[in-house]
Amino acid sequence: MVNVRIDDIPLNWLEEILNLSAERIVVTDRDGIIIYINEAYCEFLGTTVDKAMKRPVQEVIENTRMHIVSRTGQAEIAAVHHINGSEMIANRFPLIVSGELVGAVGTVMFKNPEELQLYKSKIQNLVEELKYYKTREESEFTSKYSFSDLIGTSRPFMEAKALAERISVSQSAVLLLGESGTGKELFAHSIHANSLRSAYPFVPINCASIPEHLLESELFGYEDGAFTGAKKGGKKGHFQLANRGTIFLDEIGDMPLAMQSKLLRVLQDKEIQAVGGQKSVPVDVRIITATNRDLEKMVDEGKFRQDLYYRLNVIKIEIPPLRKRKEDIEQIALKLVEKLEKRFHRKSVRLSQEVIRLLQQHSWPGNIRELENVLERCINVLDGNVVMPNHLPLYLRDQETALFDTVPQHANPAGTKIKPLKETIAEAEKQAILAALAAADGNRQEAAKLLDIGKTSLYEKCRIYSIK
Structure with a gap:
Protein backbone atom coordinates (compact mmCIF):
# COMPACT_ATOMS: atom_id res chain seq x y z
CA MET A 1 0.00 0.00 0.00
CA VAL A 2 1.44 3.41 -1.04
CA ASN A 3 1.16 6.26 1.47
CA VAL A 4 0.58 9.62 -0.24
CA ARG A 5 1.67 12.70 1.76
CA ILE A 6 0.34 16.19 1.23
CA ASP A 7 3.89 17.20 0.20
CA ASP A 8 3.58 14.82 -2.75
CA ILE A 9 0.63 16.79 -4.20
CA PRO A 10 1.75 19.69 -6.43
CA LEU A 11 0.78 23.15 -5.18
CA ASN A 12 -1.26 23.96 -8.28
CA TRP A 13 -3.19 20.72 -7.73
CA LEU A 14 -4.02 21.73 -4.16
CA GLU A 15 -5.24 25.12 -5.34
CA GLU A 16 -7.47 23.51 -7.93
CA ILE A 17 -8.83 21.06 -5.31
CA LEU A 18 -9.74 23.98 -3.04
CA ASN A 19 -11.31 25.87 -5.95
CA LEU A 20 -13.44 22.85 -6.81
CA SER A 21 -14.57 22.48 -3.21
CA ALA A 22 -18.26 23.02 -2.64
CA GLU A 23 -17.43 25.34 0.26
CA ARG A 24 -16.15 28.92 0.05
CA ILE A 25 -12.83 29.14 1.87
CA VAL A 26 -10.74 32.01 3.25
CA VAL A 27 -7.50 31.86 5.32
CA THR A 28 -6.10 34.76 7.36
CA ASP A 29 -2.88 35.17 9.30
CA ARG A 30 -2.64 36.11 12.96
CA ASP A 31 -3.24 39.80 12.06
CA GLY A 32 -6.39 39.07 10.03
CA ILE A 33 -4.71 39.55 6.63
CA ILE A 34 -6.07 37.32 3.86
CA ILE A 35 -3.34 34.91 2.74
CA TYR A 36 -5.67 32.60 0.77
CA ILE A 37 -9.19 32.80 -0.63
CA ASN A 38 -10.68 30.49 -3.27
CA GLU A 39 -12.43 31.58 -6.45
CA ALA A 40 -15.84 30.33 -5.24
CA TYR A 41 -15.72 32.70 -2.25
CA CYS A 42 -14.57 35.61 -4.43
CA GLU A 43 -17.39 34.97 -6.89
CA PHE A 44 -19.84 35.00 -3.98
CA LEU A 45 -18.39 38.30 -2.70
CA GLY A 46 -18.33 39.91 -6.15
CA THR A 47 -14.56 40.33 -6.27
CA THR A 48 -11.46 38.49 -7.55
CA VAL A 49 -8.65 36.60 -5.89
CA ASP A 50 -6.10 39.24 -6.93
CA LYS A 51 -8.16 42.06 -5.41
CA ALA A 52 -8.77 40.19 -2.13
CA MET A 53 -5.30 38.84 -1.38
CA LYS A 54 -3.06 40.56 1.20
CA ARG A 55 -5.86 42.80 2.42
CA PRO A 56 -7.40 42.95 5.93
CA VAL A 57 -10.29 40.52 5.95
CA GLN A 58 -12.80 43.07 7.28
CA GLU A 59 -12.23 45.18 4.13
CA VAL A 60 -13.20 42.30 1.88
CA ILE A 61 -15.86 40.39 3.82
CA GLU A 62 -18.77 42.31 5.30
CA ASN A 63 -19.43 41.75 9.04
CA THR A 64 -16.59 39.23 9.26
CA ARG A 65 -15.19 37.93 12.55
CA MET A 66 -12.21 36.12 11.05
CA HIS A 67 -9.73 38.65 12.48
CA ILE A 68 -11.23 38.04 15.96
CA VAL A 69 -10.96 34.26 15.73
CA SER A 70 -7.35 34.55 14.47
CA ARG A 71 -6.49 36.45 17.68
CA THR A 72 -8.63 34.62 20.29
CA GLY A 73 -8.29 31.08 18.98
CA GLN A 74 -12.00 30.48 19.75
CA ALA A 75 -13.85 28.57 17.01
CA GLU A 76 -17.28 29.74 15.85
CA ILE A 77 -19.30 26.89 14.35
CA ALA A 78 -22.41 27.28 12.14
CA ALA A 79 -22.60 31.00 12.87
CA VAL A 80 -25.19 33.15 11.07
CA HIS A 81 -23.32 35.80 9.07
CA HIS A 82 -25.21 38.71 7.47
CA ILE A 83 -23.63 39.51 4.11
CA ASN A 84 -24.78 40.87 0.76
CA GLY A 85 -28.31 41.35 2.09
CA SER A 86 -28.66 37.75 3.22
CA GLU A 87 -27.72 35.47 6.09
CA MET A 88 -25.17 32.79 5.31
CA ILE A 89 -23.98 29.97 7.56
CA ALA A 90 -20.26 30.22 8.32
CA ASN A 91 -17.65 28.21 10.22
CA ARG A 92 -14.53 29.90 11.63
CA PHE A 93 -11.68 27.76 12.97
CA PRO A 94 -8.43 28.86 14.62
CA LEU A 95 -5.40 27.63 12.62
CA ILE A 96 -2.90 26.05 15.02
CA VAL A 97 0.42 24.78 13.66
CA SER A 98 2.98 23.04 15.91
CA GLY A 99 0.99 24.19 18.93
CA GLU A 100 1.05 27.86 17.88
CA LEU A 101 -1.95 29.97 16.81
CA VAL A 102 -0.96 31.29 13.37
CA GLY A 103 -4.30 32.45 11.95
CA ALA A 104 -7.80 31.28 11.08
CA VAL A 105 -9.71 29.34 8.42
CA GLY A 106 -13.24 30.34 7.42
CA THR A 107 -15.74 28.41 5.32
CA VAL A 108 -19.18 29.30 4.06
CA MET A 109 -21.40 26.21 4.12
CA PHE A 110 -24.54 27.84 2.70
CA LYS A 111 -24.54 31.20 1.00
CA ASN A 112 -28.18 31.91 1.88
CA PRO A 113 -31.04 30.45 3.98
CA GLU A 114 -32.67 29.02 0.83
CA GLU A 115 -29.57 26.93 0.12
CA LEU A 116 -29.59 25.72 3.74
CA GLN A 117 -33.28 24.88 3.49
CA LEU A 118 -32.70 22.95 0.26
CA TYR A 119 -29.91 20.99 1.92
CA LYS A 120 -32.08 20.27 4.97
CA SER A 121 -34.92 19.20 2.71
CA LYS A 122 -32.68 16.72 0.88
CA ILE A 123 -31.34 15.33 4.15
CA GLN A 124 -34.85 15.12 5.60
CA ASN A 125 -36.07 13.21 2.55
CA LEU A 126 -33.22 10.73 2.98
CA VAL A 127 -33.94 10.37 6.70
CA GLU A 128 -37.65 9.81 6.06
CA GLU A 129 -36.89 7.27 3.33
CA LEU A 130 -34.51 5.41 5.63
CA LYS A 131 -37.10 5.50 8.43
CA TYR A 132 -39.79 4.18 6.05
CA TYR A 133 -37.72 1.19 4.94
CA LYS A 134 -36.55 0.49 8.49
CA THR A 135 -40.15 0.57 9.78
CA ARG A 136 -41.34 -1.59 6.90
CA GLU A 137 -38.63 -4.18 7.52
CA GLU A 138 -39.31 -4.18 11.27
CA SER A 139 -43.05 -4.64 10.74
CA GLU A 140 -42.48 -7.22 8.02
CA PHE A 141 -40.20 -9.34 10.17
CA THR A 142 -41.96 -9.24 13.53
CA SER A 143 -44.49 -11.66 14.96
CA LYS A 144 -48.01 -10.32 14.50
CA TYR A 145 -49.88 -12.74 16.78
CA SER A 146 -49.58 -14.03 20.33
CA PRO A 321 -59.09 -29.35 12.16
CA LEU A 322 -62.20 -27.28 12.76
CA ARG A 323 -64.55 -30.26 12.32
CA LYS A 324 -62.96 -31.81 15.45
CA ARG A 325 -63.52 -28.69 17.54
CA LYS A 326 -67.04 -27.66 16.60
CA GLU A 327 -67.67 -26.26 20.07
CA ASP A 328 -65.11 -23.55 19.20
CA ILE A 329 -66.83 -22.46 15.98
CA GLU A 330 -69.11 -19.84 17.57
CA GLN A 331 -66.25 -18.25 19.53
CA ILE A 332 -63.96 -18.21 16.49
CA ALA A 333 -66.71 -16.82 14.25
CA LEU A 334 -67.40 -13.94 16.65
CA LYS A 335 -63.68 -13.10 16.79
CA LEU A 336 -63.46 -13.15 13.01
CA VAL A 337 -66.49 -10.86 12.76
CA GLU A 338 -64.70 -8.35 15.02
CA LYS A 339 -61.71 -8.45 12.70
CA LEU A 340 -63.85 -8.06 9.58
CA GLU A 341 -65.81 -5.18 11.10
CA LYS A 342 -62.60 -3.13 11.25
CA ARG A 343 -61.64 -4.05 7.70
CA PHE A 344 -65.03 -3.15 6.23
CA HIS A 345 -65.83 -0.26 8.60
CA ARG A 346 -68.91 -1.92 10.07
CA LYS A 347 -70.19 -1.85 13.65
CA SER A 348 -72.24 -4.14 15.90
CA VAL A 349 -72.51 -7.02 13.42
CA ARG A 350 -74.17 -10.08 15.03
CA LEU A 351 -74.70 -13.68 13.99
CA SER A 352 -78.20 -15.12 14.31
CA GLN A 353 -78.62 -18.42 16.15
CA GLU A 354 -79.74 -20.08 12.91
CA VAL A 355 -76.45 -19.03 11.27
CA ILE A 356 -74.40 -20.30 14.20
CA ARG A 357 -76.23 -23.62 14.00
CA LEU A 358 -75.54 -23.90 10.26
CA LEU A 359 -71.87 -23.03 10.81
CA GLN A 360 -71.57 -25.73 13.47
CA GLN A 361 -73.26 -28.22 11.16
CA HIS A 362 -70.74 -27.80 8.32
CA SER A 363 -67.61 -30.02 8.07
CA TRP A 364 -65.25 -27.13 7.10
CA PRO A 365 -62.74 -28.79 4.75
CA GLY A 366 -61.01 -25.41 4.47
CA ASN A 367 -61.02 -24.93 8.26
CA ILE A 368 -60.70 -21.41 9.74
CA ARG A 369 -59.67 -19.90 6.41
CA GLU A 370 -62.92 -21.13 4.87
CA LEU A 371 -64.90 -19.83 7.86
CA GLU A 372 -63.33 -16.39 7.49
CA ASN A 373 -64.11 -16.34 3.76
CA VAL A 374 -67.74 -17.26 4.46
CA LEU A 375 -68.11 -14.50 7.06
CA GLU A 376 -66.42 -11.96 4.78
CA ARG A 377 -68.95 -12.84 2.09
CA CYS A 378 -71.79 -12.37 4.61
CA ILE A 379 -70.60 -8.92 5.66
CA ASN A 380 -70.27 -7.86 2.02
CA VAL A 381 -73.92 -8.71 1.29
CA LEU A 382 -75.29 -7.73 4.71
CA ASP A 383 -78.19 -5.26 4.58
CA GLY A 384 -78.46 -4.72 8.35
CA ASN A 385 -76.52 -5.70 11.45
CA VAL A 386 -77.62 -9.33 11.83
CA VAL A 387 -76.22 -12.11 9.63
CA MET A 388 -79.09 -14.39 8.65
CA PRO A 389 -79.08 -17.74 6.77
CA ASN A 390 -79.89 -15.98 3.48
CA HIS A 391 -76.55 -14.16 3.73
CA LEU A 392 -74.64 -17.45 3.77
CA PRO A 393 -73.27 -19.09 0.60
CA LEU A 394 -75.73 -21.46 -1.09
CA TYR A 395 -73.77 -24.61 -0.20
CA LEU A 396 -74.17 -23.86 3.53
CA ARG A 397 -77.85 -23.04 3.23
CA ASP A 398 -78.52 -26.20 1.22
CA GLN A 399 -76.73 -28.59 3.56
CA GLU A 400 -79.77 -28.99 5.83
CA THR A 401 -82.01 -29.82 2.84
CA ALA A 402 -79.41 -32.29 1.56
CA LEU A 403 -79.29 -33.98 4.95
CA PHE A 404 -83.09 -34.16 5.11
CA ASP A 405 -83.25 -35.64 1.61
CA THR A 406 -80.63 -38.34 2.32
CA VAL A 407 -81.37 -39.41 5.90
CA PRO A 408 -84.32 -41.80 6.55
CA GLN A 409 -87.17 -40.37 8.63
CA HIS A 410 -87.78 -43.05 11.24
CA ALA A 411 -90.99 -41.42 12.41
CA ASN A 412 -92.58 -42.00 9.00
CA PRO A 413 -90.84 -44.87 7.19
CA ALA A 414 -93.48 -45.09 4.47
CA GLY A 415 -92.97 -41.45 3.50
CA THR A 416 -89.20 -41.44 3.68
CA LYS A 417 -87.54 -39.94 0.61
CA ILE A 418 -84.35 -41.83 -0.22
CA LYS A 419 -82.25 -40.84 -3.24
CA PRO A 420 -80.28 -43.38 -5.24
CA LEU A 421 -76.78 -43.87 -3.81
CA LYS A 422 -75.18 -42.51 -6.99
CA GLU A 423 -77.11 -39.23 -6.67
CA THR A 424 -76.34 -38.96 -2.95
CA ILE A 425 -72.61 -39.42 -3.58
CA ALA A 426 -72.68 -36.91 -6.45
CA GLU A 427 -74.43 -34.32 -4.26
CA ALA A 428 -71.92 -34.84 -1.46
CA GLU A 429 -69.05 -34.53 -3.93
CA LYS A 430 -70.46 -31.32 -5.36
CA GLN A 431 -70.89 -29.80 -1.89
CA ALA A 432 -67.31 -30.77 -0.97
CA ILE A 433 -65.96 -29.09 -4.14
CA LEU A 434 -67.99 -25.91 -3.48
CA ALA A 435 -66.72 -25.80 0.10
CA ALA A 436 -63.10 -26.31 -1.00
CA LEU A 437 -63.38 -23.57 -3.63
CA ALA A 438 -64.83 -21.21 -1.03
CA ALA A 439 -62.01 -22.05 1.37
CA ALA A 440 -59.43 -21.43 -1.36
CA ASP A 441 -60.91 -18.11 -2.51
CA GLY A 442 -61.79 -19.69 -5.86
CA ASN A 443 -58.23 -20.91 -6.48
CA ARG A 444 -58.76 -24.30 -8.11
CA GLN A 445 -55.21 -25.49 -7.61
CA GLU A 446 -55.46 -24.82 -3.87
CA ALA A 447 -58.94 -26.39 -3.78
CA ALA A 448 -57.58 -29.53 -5.45
CA LYS A 449 -54.93 -29.70 -2.73
CA LEU A 450 -57.58 -29.43 -0.02
CA LEU A 451 -59.55 -32.24 -1.60
CA ASP A 452 -56.40 -34.30 -2.19
CA ILE A 453 -57.16 -34.78 -5.88
CA GLY A 454 -55.39 -33.72 -9.06
CA LYS A 455 -56.07 -30.34 -10.65
CA THR A 456 -57.22 -31.99 -13.91
CA SER A 457 -59.65 -34.18 -11.98
CA LEU A 458 -61.08 -31.13 -10.21
CA TYR A 459 -61.60 -29.27 -13.50
CA GLU A 460 -63.42 -32.28 -14.92
CA LYS A 461 -65.71 -32.57 -11.88
CA CYS A 462 -66.45 -28.82 -12.01
CA ARG A 463 -67.51 -29.29 -15.64
CA ILE A 464 -69.74 -32.26 -14.76
CA TYR A 465 -71.45 -30.38 -11.89
CA SER A 466 -71.60 -27.04 -13.80
CA ILE A 467 -69.50 -25.32 -11.14
CA LYS A 468 -68.16 -22.02 -12.43
Missing part, protein backbone atom coordinates in the same frame (compact mmCIF):
# COMPACT_ATOMS: atom_id res chain seq x y z
CA PHE A 147 -51.16 -16.93 22.21
CA SER A 148 -54.06 -14.67 23.19
CA ASP A 149 -55.05 -14.62 19.50
CA LEU A 150 -55.48 -18.41 19.44
CA ILE A 151 -59.19 -18.84 20.14
CA GLY A 152 -60.84 -22.01 21.40
CA THR A 153 -61.59 -24.08 24.49
CA SER A 154 -61.99 -27.55 23.00
CA ARG A 155 -59.75 -30.19 24.53
CA PRO A 156 -57.61 -31.08 21.45
CA PHE A 157 -57.02 -27.41 20.69
CA MET A 158 -56.16 -26.50 24.30
CA GLU A 159 -53.68 -29.38 24.44
CA ALA A 160 -51.94 -28.14 21.27
CA LYS A 161 -51.89 -24.55 22.55
CA ALA A 162 -50.56 -25.55 25.99
CA LEU A 163 -47.75 -27.57 24.38
CA ALA A 164 -46.84 -24.66 22.12
CA GLU A 165 -46.67 -22.26 25.08
CA ARG A 166 -44.57 -24.71 27.08
CA ILE A 167 -41.95 -25.22 24.38
CA SER A 168 -41.88 -21.59 23.13
CA VAL A 169 -38.96 -20.74 25.44
CA SER A 170 -36.94 -23.63 24.03
CA GLN A 171 -34.40 -23.34 21.21
CA SER A 172 -35.39 -26.63 19.57
CA ALA A 173 -36.93 -27.04 16.13
CA VAL A 174 -40.73 -27.20 15.98
CA LEU A 175 -42.83 -29.05 13.40
CA LEU A 176 -46.45 -27.89 13.09
CA LEU A 177 -48.81 -30.39 11.50
CA GLY A 178 -52.37 -29.70 10.42
CA GLU A 179 -54.70 -29.31 7.51
CA SER A 180 -54.65 -26.18 5.41
CA GLY A 181 -56.36 -23.27 7.16
CA THR A 182 -56.07 -24.60 10.74
CA GLY A 183 -53.86 -21.72 11.90
CA LYS A 184 -50.33 -23.16 11.73
CA GLU A 185 -48.84 -19.76 10.92
CA LEU A 186 -50.61 -18.18 13.92
CA PHE A 187 -49.03 -20.84 16.12
CA ALA A 188 -45.60 -20.06 14.65
CA HIS A 189 -46.03 -16.32 15.27
CA SER A 190 -47.17 -16.99 18.84
CA ILE A 191 -44.27 -19.32 19.63
CA HIS A 192 -41.78 -16.70 18.46
CA ALA A 193 -43.56 -13.87 20.33
CA ASN A 194 -43.32 -15.85 23.57
CA SER A 195 -39.72 -16.97 23.04
CA LEU A 196 -36.38 -15.59 24.19
CA ARG A 197 -35.84 -14.50 20.57
CA SER A 198 -38.92 -12.25 20.43
CA ALA A 199 -36.83 -9.06 20.18
CA TYR A 200 -35.26 -10.35 16.97
CA PRO A 201 -36.76 -11.02 13.51
CA PHE A 202 -39.51 -13.49 12.71
CA VAL A 203 -39.10 -14.34 9.03
CA PRO A 204 -41.84 -16.42 7.35
CA ILE A 205 -41.37 -18.01 3.94
CA ASN A 206 -43.76 -20.23 2.00
CA CYS A 207 -41.73 -22.97 0.32
CA ALA A 208 -44.58 -23.85 -2.06
CA SER A 209 -45.02 -20.32 -3.41
CA ILE A 210 -41.42 -19.82 -4.60
CA PRO A 211 -40.25 -21.35 -7.89
CA GLU A 212 -37.70 -24.12 -7.35
CA HIS A 213 -34.89 -22.28 -9.18
CA LEU A 214 -35.32 -19.23 -6.91
CA LEU A 215 -35.72 -20.99 -3.57
CA GLU A 216 -31.99 -21.30 -2.81
CA SER A 217 -31.28 -17.61 -3.45
CA GLU A 218 -34.34 -16.61 -1.38
CA LEU A 219 -33.23 -18.73 1.57
CA PHE A 220 -29.48 -18.14 1.43
CA GLY A 221 -29.09 -14.94 -0.61
CA TYR A 222 -26.75 -14.29 -3.52
CA GLU A 223 -23.58 -12.38 -4.31
CA ASP A 224 -23.20 -9.56 -6.84
CA GLY A 225 -23.25 -11.01 -10.36
CA ALA A 226 -24.20 -14.51 -9.19
CA PHE A 227 -26.62 -14.88 -12.11
CA THR A 228 -28.24 -12.88 -14.89
CA GLY A 229 -30.61 -10.33 -13.40
CA ALA A 230 -29.04 -10.50 -9.94
CA LYS A 231 -29.44 -7.30 -7.94
CA LYS A 232 -26.29 -5.15 -7.91
CA GLY A 233 -24.45 -5.63 -4.65
CA GLY A 234 -26.15 -8.99 -4.00
CA LYS A 235 -28.97 -9.72 -1.59
CA LYS A 236 -29.30 -11.20 1.87
CA GLY A 237 -31.27 -14.41 2.17
CA HIS A 238 -34.05 -15.13 4.66
CA PHE A 239 -31.69 -17.03 6.96
CA GLN A 240 -29.45 -13.98 7.33
CA LEU A 241 -32.46 -11.72 7.82
CA ALA A 242 -33.66 -14.05 10.60
CA ASN A 243 -30.30 -14.12 12.39
CA ARG A 244 -30.77 -14.43 16.18
CA GLY A 245 -34.52 -14.75 15.58
CA THR A 246 -36.85 -17.36 14.09
CA ILE A 247 -37.36 -18.56 10.53
CA PHE A 248 -40.72 -20.13 9.69
CA LEU A 249 -40.72 -22.47 6.69
CA ASP A 250 -44.34 -23.08 5.75
CA GLU A 251 -45.30 -25.91 3.37
CA ILE A 252 -41.96 -27.64 4.08
CA GLY A 253 -43.36 -30.80 2.47
CA ASP A 254 -43.25 -29.00 -0.91
CA MET A 255 -39.50 -28.32 -0.71
CA PRO A 256 -37.58 -30.06 -3.54
CA LEU A 257 -35.18 -32.86 -2.53
CA ALA A 258 -32.12 -30.94 -3.74
CA MET A 259 -33.00 -28.03 -1.46
CA GLN A 260 -33.68 -30.41 1.44
CA SER A 261 -30.02 -31.48 1.32
CA LYS A 262 -28.84 -27.85 1.46
CA LEU A 263 -31.23 -27.04 4.29
CA LEU A 264 -29.98 -30.05 6.26
CA ARG A 265 -26.39 -28.83 5.88
CA VAL A 266 -27.37 -25.38 7.18
CA LEU A 267 -29.07 -26.92 10.23
CA GLN A 268 -26.03 -29.10 10.93
CA ASP A 269 -23.28 -26.51 10.35
CA LYS A 270 -25.25 -23.41 11.44
CA GLU A 271 -23.85 -21.44 8.53
CA ILE A 272 -25.00 -20.53 5.03
CA GLN A 273 -23.26 -19.88 1.74
CA ALA A 274 -24.86 -17.40 -0.65
CA VAL A 275 -25.38 -18.33 -4.30
CA GLY A 276 -22.19 -17.35 -6.12
CA GLY A 277 -20.37 -16.81 -2.82
CA GLN A 278 -17.10 -18.37 -1.73
CA LYS A 279 -17.29 -17.99 2.03
CA SER A 280 -19.68 -19.32 4.65
CA VAL A 281 -21.59 -16.98 6.96
CA PRO A 282 -22.58 -18.15 10.46
CA VAL A 283 -26.27 -17.87 11.34
CA ASP A 284 -28.12 -18.35 14.62
CA VAL A 285 -31.79 -19.09 13.98
CA ARG A 286 -34.53 -21.18 15.48
CA ILE A 287 -36.46 -23.08 12.84
CA ILE A 288 -40.21 -23.67 12.85
CA THR A 289 -41.69 -25.65 9.98
CA ALA A 290 -45.25 -26.50 9.01
CA THR A 291 -47.01 -28.75 6.54
CA ASN A 292 -50.40 -30.26 5.79
CA ARG A 293 -48.76 -33.29 4.19
CA ASP A 294 -47.88 -36.67 5.72
CA LEU A 295 -44.10 -36.36 6.02
CA GLU A 296 -43.67 -39.88 7.39
CA LYS A 297 -45.37 -41.28 4.30
CA MET A 298 -43.23 -39.03 2.11
CA VAL A 299 -40.09 -40.35 3.85
CA ASP A 300 -41.21 -43.94 3.11
CA GLU A 301 -41.81 -42.98 -0.53
CA GLY A 302 -38.39 -41.30 -0.82
CA LYS A 303 -39.93 -37.86 -1.38
CA PHE A 304 -38.60 -36.35 1.86
CA ARG A 305 -35.19 -36.88 3.42
CA GLN A 306 -35.35 -38.99 6.56
CA ASP A 307 -32.39 -37.22 8.21
CA LEU A 308 -33.99 -33.81 7.61
CA TYR A 309 -37.33 -35.06 8.95
CA TYR A 310 -35.69 -36.06 12.24
CA ARG A 311 -33.92 -32.70 12.43
CA LEU A 312 -37.21 -30.83 12.04
CA ASN A 313 -39.35 -33.18 14.11
CA VAL A 314 -37.82 -32.42 17.51
CA ILE A 315 -41.07 -31.01 18.89
CA LYS A 316 -44.20 -31.96 16.97
CA ILE A 317 -47.48 -30.09 17.49
CA GLU A 318 -50.62 -31.33 15.76
CA ILE A 319 -53.28 -28.67 15.29
CA PRO A 320 -56.79 -30.15 15.11
